Amino acid sequence: MSGPPEAELELDDIQRGVLSPRPTPYAATYLVFRIDDRAHGRELMRRASAAVTSAADSVSPLGPAWVSVGVTCAGLAALGVPRSSLDTFAWEFRQGMAARAKALGDVGESSPEHWEAPLGSSDVHVVITAVAPDPLLLEAAVDRARPAYDRLPGVTAVWRQDCCALPTETEHFGYRDGVSHPAVEGSGIPGSNELDVPLKPGEFVLGYPDELGGVQGPQPDVLGRNGSYAVFRKLHQRVADFRRYLKDNATGPADEELVAAKIMGRWRSGAPLALAPRRDDPELGADPHRRNTFLYEREDPTGFATPRGCHIRRVNPRDASVAGEVRLHRMIRRGAVYGPPLPDGALEDDGADRGLMFAFIGAHLGRQFEFVQSEWINDGVFFGGNDAKDPVAGSADDSAGYTIPRRPVRRRLAALPRFVITRGGEYCFLPSLSALRWLGDLRD
Known part of the structure; x- marks a missing residue:
């Protein structure tokens, strides 16, 4: 007996950046704009609709680069979207990330008063993101996209962040990034875990049934359907502090790599502890068909191989029975590195700004991004870890250590400092291509 028919996504109307994984290698840039003149803002939307690549297209209007366009709630208001329509968007989106700071753990040094202006x-209204295989192609693509916002004096560029792959193709802490990507029904893009059943499209694209059978979508339908929500966050990484922590809590170089793996859940090559529990396997780490195909609970329920409190087991518990249903909290996550690498072996900070531009894509800001951030990253109750925080990305405060399950006696590491500091971010709406045109055609 066959199951229900697979959903048919209108791929030609969905921005490619919603569903497609980041290319490898890559270069990327985030451009932020403020709309000072409504008519010019609408013209920006019209022009952007011609530059954005759809999920159905293998070739971009900008050559080898992809461009995505996001609009904040303040941006939609600046474009003249009626209040009756704005009120149908997710309430977290309407509040904005700064207002959600406490719930997200953005406190102390990470609180909004310390964010980059x-x-x-x-003043953050429109976020244009461009991704290309290398910096030269990226800059050429940005130049070709410039007509979308150039010669519009009522649209002001207010912030830019350039990103690119490090020579090691890792993030600054040294781990291979971009390993995991969920399968989305109807997208035509396979997930990175062959054991996963594809998620319903409504988990990531508005206007389609989700895992609960509900359909989310701002109104009017022409604005909400085929859109999605995006979270972007600038996260500064304290690389020297991270390296010193590993060194101070290890007995030698080999043990240092083991501690690094137990904190992340993967060796820095990308090989998971679930498949390589005793030593690194770089060949496995480089194989996209093998390195993410595993589960936890049947083989390792107590976490002797992959600690239950490590980073990757927190953000995606896979087959664990926690918080009702893990599938309701899955995210499409993308990271892009910014800033120069800290020289190999350096244990002191050189003052350079370096880190990760984090991006989340999904249809449910509350039960996807915010739930994972507050309940799984900044709390440990769901796996029996009380208030223990994520050892890599959590809002640690030097008051709690990290426990590695081990026989006959568990291993307890020193108190964790905060390795990642939030420098800013925002909640955006990614309109469909037809919605971009609709926004461009608004009239007062």
Whole structure:
């Protein structure tokens, strides 16, 4: 007996950046704009609709680069979207990331008063993201996209962040990034875990049934359907502090790599502890068909191989029975590195700004991004870890250590400092291509 028919996504109307994994290698840039003149803002939307690549297209209007366009709630208001329509968007989106700071663990050094201006403010209206295989192609693509916002004096560029792959193709802490990607029904893009059943499209694209059978979508339908929500966050990484922590808590170089793996859940090559529990396997780490195909609970329920409190087991518990249903909290996550690498072996900070531009794509800001951030990253109750925080990305405060399950006696590491500091970010709506045109054609 066959199951229900697979959903048919209108791929030609969905921005490619919603569903497609980041290319490898890559270069990327985030451009943020403020709309000072409504007519010019609408013209920006019209022009952007011609530059954005759809999920159905293998060739971009900008050559080898992809361009995505996001609009904040303040941006939609600046474009003249009626209040009756704005009120149908997710309430987290309407509040904005800065207002959600406490729930997200953005406190202390990560609190909005310390963010880079204008991030988190009402001046962030439009976010254009471009991705290309290398910096030269990226800059050429940005130049070709410039007509979308050039010669529009009522649209002001207020912030830019350039990103690119490090020579090692890792993030700054040294781990291979971009390993995991969920399968989405109807997208035509396979997930990175062959054991996963594809998720319903409504988990990531508005206007389609989700895992609960509900359909989310702002109104009117022409605006909400085929859109998605995006979260972007600038996260500064304290690389020297991370390296010193590993060194101070290890007995030697080999043990240092083991501690690094137990904290992340993967060796820095990308090989998971679930498949390589005793030693690194770089060949496995480089194989996209093998390195993410595993589960936890049947083989390792207590976490002797992959600690239950490590980073990757927190953000995606896979087959664990926690919080009702893990599938309701899955995310499409993308990271892009910014800033120069800290020289190999350096244990002191050189003052350079370096880190990760984090991006989340999904249809449910609350039960996807915010739930994972507050309940799984900044709390440990779901796996029996009390208030223990994620050892890599959590809002640690030097008051709690990290426990590695081990026979006959568990291993307890020293108190964790905060390795990642939030420098800013925002919640955006990614309109469909037809919605971009609709926004461009608004009239007062």
